[in-house]
Amino acid sequence: MQNVISFLDSNKERYLNELTEFLSIPSVSSQSNHNGDTRKCAQWVADQMRTIGMQNVQIFETPGHPIVCSEWMGAPGKPTILFYGHYDVQPVDPLNLWTSPPFQATIRGDNLYARGSADDKGQVFIHFKAIEAYMKNEGKLPVNIKMIIEGEEEVGSANLENFVKEHKQLLKSDLVLISDSSMFKKGVPSVCYGLRGLAYMEVEVTGPNSDLHSGTFGGSVHNPIQALSELIASLHDKNGKVTIKGFYNDVRALSKKERAAYKKLPWSDKEYSKNLGVKQLYGEKGYSSLERVWARPTLECNGIWGGYTGEGAKTVLPSKAFAKISMRLVPNQKSDKIAQLFEKHLKRIAPKTIDLKVKALHGGEAAITPIDSPGVKAAVAALEKGFGKKPLYQREGGSIPIVVQFKEILGLDTVLLGFGLPDENAHAPDEHINLDNFFGGMRTSAHFYNELTNYWGNGKK
Amino acid sequence: MQNVISFLDSNKERYLNELTEFLSIPSVSSQSNHNGDTRKCAQWVADQMRTIGMQNVQIFETPGHPIVCSEWMGAPGKPTILFYGHYDVQPVDPLNLWTSPPFQATIRGDNLYARGSADDKGQVFIHFKAIEAYMKNEGKLPVNIKMIIEGEEEVGSANLENFVKEHKQLLKSDLVLISDSSMFKKGVPSVCYGLRGLAYMEVEVTGPNSDLHSGTFGGSVHNPIQALSELIASLHDKNGKVTIKGFYNDVRALSKKERAAYKKLPWSDKEYSKNLGVKQLYGEKGYSSLERVWARPTLECNGIWGGYTGEGAKTVLPSKAFAKISMRLVPNQKSDKIAQLFEKHLKRIAPKTIDLKVKALHGGEAAITPIDSPGVKAAVAALEKGFGKKPLYQREGGSIPIVVQFKEILGLDTVLLGFGLPDENAHAPDEHINLDNFFGGMRTSAHFYNELTNYWGNGKK
Numbered sequence: 001m002q003n004v005i006s007f008l009d010s011n012k013e014r015y016l017n018e019l020t021e022f023l024s025i026p027s028v029s030s031q032s033n034h035n036g037d038t039r040k041c042a043q044w045v046a047d048q049m050r051t052i053g054m055q056n057v058q059i060f061e062t063p064g065h066p067i068v069c070s071e072w073m074g075a076p077g078k079p080t081i082l083f084y085g086h087y088d089v090q091p092v093d094p095l096n097l098w099t100s101p102p103f104q105a106t107i108r109g110d111n112l113y114a115r116g117s118a119d120d121k122g123q124v125f126i127h128f129k130a131i132e133a134y135m136k137n138e139g140k141l142p143v144n145i146k147m148i149i150e151g152e153e154e155v156g157s158a159n160l161e162n163f164v165k166e167h168k169q170l171l172k173s174d175l176v177l178i179s180d181s182s183m184f185k186k187g188v189p190s191v192c193y194g195l196r197g198l199a200y201m202e203v204e205v206t207g208p209n210s211d212l213h214s215g216t217f218g219g220s221v222h223n224p225i226q227a228l229s230e231l232i233a234s235l236h237d238k239n240g241k242v243t244i245k246g247f248y249n250d251v252r253a254l255s256k257k258e259r260a261a262y263k264k265l266p267w268s269d270k271e272y273s274k275n276l277g278v279k280q281l282y283g284e285k286g287y288s289s290l291e292r293v294w295a296r297p298t299l300e301c302n303g304i305w306g307g308y309t310g311e312g313a314k315t316v317l318p319s320k321a322f323a324k325i326s327m328r329l330v331p332n333q334k335s336d337k338i339a340q341l342f343e344k345h346l347k348r349i350a351p352k353t354i355d356l357k358v359k360a361l362h363g364g365e366a367a368i369t370p371i372d373s374p375g376v377k378a379a380v381a382a383l384e385k386g387f388g389k390k391p392l393y394q395r396e397g398g399s400i401p402i403v404v405q406f407k408e409i410l411g412l413d414t415v416l417l418g419f420g421l422p423d424e425n426a427h428a429p430d431e432h433i434n435l436d437n438f439f440g441g442m443r444t445s446a447h448f449y450n451e452l453t454n455y456w457g458n459g460k461k
Numbered sequence: 462m463q464n465v466i467s468f469l470d471s472n473k474e475r476y477l478n479e480l481t482e483f484l485s486i487p488s489v490s491s492q493s494n495h496n497g498d499t500r501k502c503a504q505w506v507a508d509q510m511r512t513i514g515m516q517n518v519q520i521f522e523t524p525g526h527p528i529v530c531s532e533w534m535g536a537p538g539k540p541t542i543l544f545y546g547h548y549d550v551q552p553v554d555p556l557n558l559w560t561s562p563p564f565q566a567t568i569r570g571d572n573l574y575a576r577g578s579a580d581d582k583g584q585v586f587i588h589f590k591a592i593e594a595y596m597k598n599e600g601k602l603p604v605n606i607k608m609i610i611e612g613e614e615e616v617g618s619a620n621l622e623n624f625v626k627e628h629k630q631l632l633k634s635d636l637v638l639i640s641d642s643s644m645f646k647k648g649v650p651s652v653c654y655g656l657r658g659l660a661y662m663e664v665e666v667t668g669p670n671s672d673l674h675s676g677t678f679g680g681s682v683h684n685p686i687q688a689l690s691e692l693i694a695s696l697h698d699k700n701g702k703v704t705i706k707g708f709y710n711d712v713r714a715l716s717k718k719e720r721a722a723y724k725k726l727p728w729s730d731k732e733y734s735k736n737l738g739v740k741q742l743y744g745e746k747g748y749s750s751l752e753r754v755w756a757r758p759t760l761e762c763n764g765i766w767g768g769y770t771g772e773g774a775k776t777v778l779p780s781k782a783f784a785k786i787s788m789r790l791v792p793n794q795k796s797d798k799i800a801q802l803f804e805k806h807l808k809r810i811a812p813k814t815i816d817l818k819v820k821a822l823h824g825g826e827a828a829i830t831p832i833d834s835p836g837v838k839a840a841v842a843a844l845e846k847g848f849g850k851k852p853l854y855q856r857e858g859g860s861i862p863i864v865v866q867f868k869e870i871l872g873l874d875t876v877l878l879g880f881g882l883p884d885e886n887a888h889a890p891d892e893h894i895n896l897d898n899f900f901g902g903m904r905t906s907a908h909f910y911n912e913l914t915n916y917w918g919n920g921k922k
Binding site: 030031032090091093094097119154155156182196198200206207208209210211212213214215216217218219220221222223225226228229230232233234235236272273276277278279280281282283284289292293296298299300301302303304305306307308309310311312313314315316317318319321322323324326328351352353354355361362396397398399422425426427428429430 | 491492493551552554555558580615616617643657659661668669670671672673674675676677678679680681682683684686687689690691693694695696697733734737738739740741742743744745750753754757759761762763764765766767768769770771772773774775776777778779780782783784785787789812813814815816822823857858859860883886887888889890891
């Protein structure tokens with residue numbers, strides 16, 4: 001074990017160079033002009049797996065982007081980890097807000113900046129190197145590991161569920177391990193036991209059948225931008241509650257114990273709002289900020305567009321206006337049902353002056369993992385060794401729909417071992433990963449494989 | 462006179478070829494990448510003026526786009542017309558909604574399609590050809606004519622007012638003539654006696670200081686798209702009235718006579734909404750559609766943007782959202798004052814959860830022209846001869862700020878002789894001009910120069 005950790009600590013420069021290469025491939029899964037890059041990235045992942053000693057490396061075609069799988073099964077009688085990650089990344093616009101080019105990894109201070117550095121290439125890479133360190137120093141791993149790295153996480157993992165269903169034998173394991181989330185805060189390692197789900201919608205409002213001159217027609221037809229704004233404005237009441245009928249019906253209430261635990265966390269609303277640059281926070285009345293993002297369903301506008309958006313003034317009354325609106329869900333809300341409620345609600349409240357189209361783009365369910373499972377216990381032990389500190393238990397506001405699918409299809413619980421930080425701009429310009437967490441993550445991953453054999457061995461499966 | 466009209470009727474093919482050349486120059490004044498084209502277009506106008514026999518042709522530089530002037534002063538003792546028009550055009554986006562390329566004039570049915578065909582190159586060209594027909598057939602015009610054709614009408618004519626102030630002697634005339642508006646409807650010629658003013662604003666809402674992951678942060682800060690939507694939604698009440706404090710204070714009420722006259726016009730709300738493709742019209746309660754667009758102030762969203770607007774789903778909680786919002790004004794509202802009221806109102810209602818910036822992009826005043834002036838009477842007579850039908854009196858919802866400036870600086874009334882149609886997509890894709898109106902406009906313009914000498918001679922100045 002000491003060999004492995006020493007090896008990790010003495011190869012940092014090489015790791016940064018290799019990661020830079022991984023991050024230089026613009027594998028933006030939502031943009032079809034990057035399809036070639038996304039494929040190239042799948043190939044990079046496969047090559048890397050072979051390099052570190054994984055076996056049976058395969059690139060599987062899907063109707064979308066490829067899925068890369070591999071395994072090392074040389075530890076008979078030991079538990080088998082199914083490691084899941086994704087090699088695709090979010091779009092980079094607005095490009096002008098990046099301090100350094102998004103696909104050219106750049107170190108500033110304690111951070112490495114690039115699209116995908118935190119979400120999720122950087123975190124996948126951490127495990128590649130932990131595995132490599134075992135193989136190079138001991139010629140074997142303490143557990144069996146299967147890896148499945150997909151290229152469509154940022155667009156809803158549309159083809160992953162079918163793949164998992166069709167490859168149950170290939171993916172047969174004892175637990176799922178994912179590193180695609182954040183620690184509680186810098187210097188505070190944590191293990192995540194809950195995720196929110198997602199229902200992502202697109203709304204199209206059509207007013208007149210053509211763009212019109214806003215002088216000649218202004219005042220006689222319902223402006224679609226105005227109508228869309230009125231719809232959006234009506235989706236929250238004055239207490240910050242979502243007004244969609246039935247939206248909160250299936251929400252699992254926060255237990256008194258959870259609320260009490262959250263109150264004890266090292267958290268400051270003042271510091272939070274200062275970091276975000278807002279004078280005042282906003283949210284559902286009656287809940288703290290952590291409760292709002294971890295355990296309450298919310299509705300966000302992710303994009304809006306319509307009419308003239310260029311330089312200067314154009315006096316147009318546009319024909320159409322659009323919005324992308326997503327809802328974050330908590331147990332026991334169902335993504336499909338919420339998408340239907342959203343559409344039904346909007347169609348009910350839409351005025352007769354406009355036409356409305358609602359489209360569900362993608363969705364995923366929320367999840368809660370038992371905190372007394374051997375996987376979570378091994379994670380806690382590994383984090384303490386990797387970072388020299390007892391970790392906290394936390395939830396996370398983001399969504400990893402595949403967690404629910406692994407449970408439903410393969411019957412597996414997931415351990416969420418996140419090495420990101422909440423302010424690392426995962427989906428925004430200047431995405432970065434903290435280098436202490438990057439290297440601490442490698443040590444933790446290596447410890448996790450080892451610790452798992454202890455907890456599993458105690459029959460706590 | 463008969464020579465002139467016959468000449469106009471027998472040169473149609475040549476006119477269409479020349480107009481096509483004029484329309485092929487993409488003189489988009491609001492987009493600086495078209496500055497070269499805009500300059501080229503000014504040169505085209507100057508060359509055309511020389512070709513048709515205008516004298517003292519000059520291109521004047523301004524801090525923005527050039528102004529082209531010329532004159533023909535060979536009719537001593539007769540009135541002098543100051544003809545105003547503009548050679549600049551609106552942007553063409555969204556380009557994909559054009560049936561044929563915007564700068565490649567294309568005839569389909571009775572219409573010629575191109576950006577600028579109606580607004581205003583096509584209408585300026587009508588007068589070039591009416592003048593040319595006199596010069597070629599009679600060697601002179603029945604009146605004196607001065608022309609001023611600018612290149613910044615679509616961006617608020619920022620440099621025209623100063624130019625007029627500094628060239629009072631050059632522009633000294635008896636009345637202003639403008640062809641930059643529409644007839645009442647197809648086959649119904651009309652003379653326009655009123656225009657709306659404009660106050661065009663841009664609003665910027667800033668939430669968090671960076672784009673955020675909508676999962677990790679969603680529900681804890683005020684989403685700027687949501688906040689902007691809430692602001693926009695609040696700008697109209699449930700009766701379609703603008704809620705800005707003091708907005709209606711200076712509005713000149715419609716007279717009983719005007720309201721009665723409008724009721725008699727050949728107008729059908731049913732046909733209007735059918736043409737626009739809307740199930741139901743929208744507007745200020747208590748007023749008819751014509752009253753709403755001609756004589757009531759209104760507020761329109763001309764553009765909105767923020768967050769992710771590309772293909773697919775991006776789970777971002779954006780830092781900023783923007784809107785372009787303009788208000789159409791009526792006598793006796795003042796553009797500056799309304800812009801201030803707008804800013805004051807928005808700053809008052811903006812929540813503490815966001816930062817708000819408001820910028821006035823440009824403005825212009827509304828106008829009313831006396832309908833018993835000799836210019837309007839000559840226009841009525843000319844329209845009857847040009848189109849074979851008695852014209853109606855109408856107002857127009859659009860804005861020509863220069864009308865007010867000609868009144869204030871030069872003391873001149875303006876005759877608005879519009880040959881466009883309300884549904885010709887002046888600021889939208891597939892802008893076009895009806896060819897019957899195009900050629901009827903030429904005959905009318907030729908008659909107008911002649912008729913003016915009659916009415917002016919009767920001392921009705």
